[in-house]
Amino acid sequence: MMTARSIGLLSFALVAAVCATGAAKAQDYPARTIRIIVPTGPGGSYDVVARFIGDQMSKPLGQAVIVENRTGAGTVVGTQSAIAAPPDGYTLLAGGLSNIVFNESLYKKAPYDALKQLVPVAIVYKFDYMLVGKSDLPYANVKDLIAAAKAKPNALNLATAGVGTGQQLAAVAFMQATGTKLLEVPYKGASAVYTDLLGGRVDVFFDSTTAALPLVKAGKVKGLAILSAQRSKDAPDVPTMAEEGVRGLEIDSWIGLFAPAGTPQPVIEKLQKAIAGTMPELKAKFISVGGDSMTVPSDQLGAFVQGEHSRWTKIIKDAGITLD
Numbered sequence: 001m002m003t004a005r006s007i008g009l010l011s012f013a014l015v016a017a018v019c020a021t022g023a024a025k026a027q028d029y030p031a032r033t034i035r036i037i038v039p040t041g042p043g044g045s046y047d048v049v050a051r052f053i054g055d056q057m058s059k060p061l062g063q064a065v066i067v068e069n070r071t072g073a074g075t076v077v078g079t080q081s082a083i084a085a086p087p088d089g090y091t092l093l094a095g096g097l098s099n100i101v102f103n104e105s106l107y108k109k110a111p112y113d114a115l116k117q118l119v120p121v122a123i124v125y126k127f128d129y130m131l132v133g134k135s136d137l138p139y140a141n142v143k144d145l146i147a148a149a150k151a152k153p154n155a156l157n158l159a160t161a162g163v164g165t166g167q168q169l170a171a172v173a174f175m176q177a178t179g180t181k182l183l184e185v186p187y188k189g190a191s192a193v194y195t196d197l198l199g200g201r202v203d204v205f206f207d208s209t210t211a212a213l214p215l216v217k218a219g220k221v222k223g224l225a226i227l228s229a230q231r232s233k234d235a236p237d238v239p240t241m242a243e244e245g246v247r248g249l250e251i252d253s254w255i256g257l258f259a260p261a262g263t264p265q266p267v268i269e270k271l272q273k274a275i276a277g278t279m280p281e282l283k284a285k286f287i288s289v290g291g292d293s294m295t296v297p298s299d300q301l302g303a304f305v306q307g308e309h310s311r312w313t314k315i316i317k318d319a320g321i322t323l324d
Helices: 004-028 045-061 076-083 097-106 142-151 166-178 190-198 209-217 265-276 279-288 298-319
Strands: 034-038 065-069 091-096 118-134 157-160 183-186 204-208 221-226 252-260
Touching (some): 004 265, 034 045, 034 076, 045 065, 045 091, 045 118, 045 252, 045 265, 045 279, 076 091, 076 097, 076 252, 091 097, 091 118, 097 166, 097 252, 097 298, 118 166, 118 190, 118 209, 118 265, 118 298, 142 221, 157 166, 157 190, 166 183, 166 204, 166 298, 190 204, 190 209, 190 221, 204 209, 209 221, 252 265, 265 279
Parallel strands (some): 034 065, 034 091, 157 204
Antiparallel strands (some): 118 204, 118 221, 118 252
16 A cells, blocks of 8 residues: 555656656757748738748757748637647747737637737737828827817728727727727728828828838828837837827837747747847848837746736727627
8 A cells, every 4th residue: 555655755756757858858849840820811910020030040949940821710710720739839829919919809709818828938029000191181280180089079080901900909099098089980901091091081090100101201191190109210200199198109019929838938948049049130120121129028028918918908898899
């Protein structure tokens, strides 16, 4: 008969064996190709950023890193496939505001729990938004626009690139922060918005600074404010929202890598080290596509994602926005 002491020693031995096996696997990692699942189609921000990261991190890791586009239900299908993958570090997910934060609040029945089912590896890329208006908008600045919107609610129309998009949620955050009500006009994508914005049929639109900037510089649309802590070096004449009196409306749309929950910490740390060592090269690549690098310390990643989740959940719930 086994005594309590012998049972305890056996349990300890089993735990030690499991830990030793896990440590050995982590030490050998990576021993084969790593896959990054992108939950959107080729050519978009998620895809471009994932390919930049994969190309750079493959060098210090000594293994190929491939990108696999898995689309469907917005970003849900690709995200769920990454969650279901073995937590061994060989399947990673390109994650950003849309699939890590927005989806759980936009669907009445959340398709997954990103905070519990995924672990942040690194947040590496960011871009911001700009409020633009039609070229003949009769307001010189955001302060005048806010005053007009408060005087006549829903008199000004505000284009969005579709329900649940970053462009719409930036607009909703603006209305909540300023206590204004503009008439939302939904479009299927930003390109359709610009057709009517350039034609003067809609008044204002929130879009990525990268996309809006060429039209602002060409004088085809009016740059009213940037939703960032600092002015853009590429648009120094466009003030920040804070400078226009709207506080707390800094919005960075970010993208990084996530792993299935349960991925060994030593594996996560190897990935983080590989990515950190290539950030100078990544920064140059990110700037070339109109964004910038973003670095969140590894010990703050969880708190950062939780903070973003809490912030946007409130905005979405308060606005009553759903995708079903």
